[in-house]
Amino acid sequence: EDGEDEGRALRMGKRLLRSLALVFGCVAITSL
Known part of the structure; x- marks a missing residue:
């Protein structure tokens, strides 16, 4: 169960990082 929760958190983190980027x-583009 812990592994499943970890995978979900990792996926959410990746999505958050992608949207942040x-x-x-x-x-950056608009400031140029």
């Missing part, structure tokens, strides 16, 4: 990229 997307937002950061947009901000």
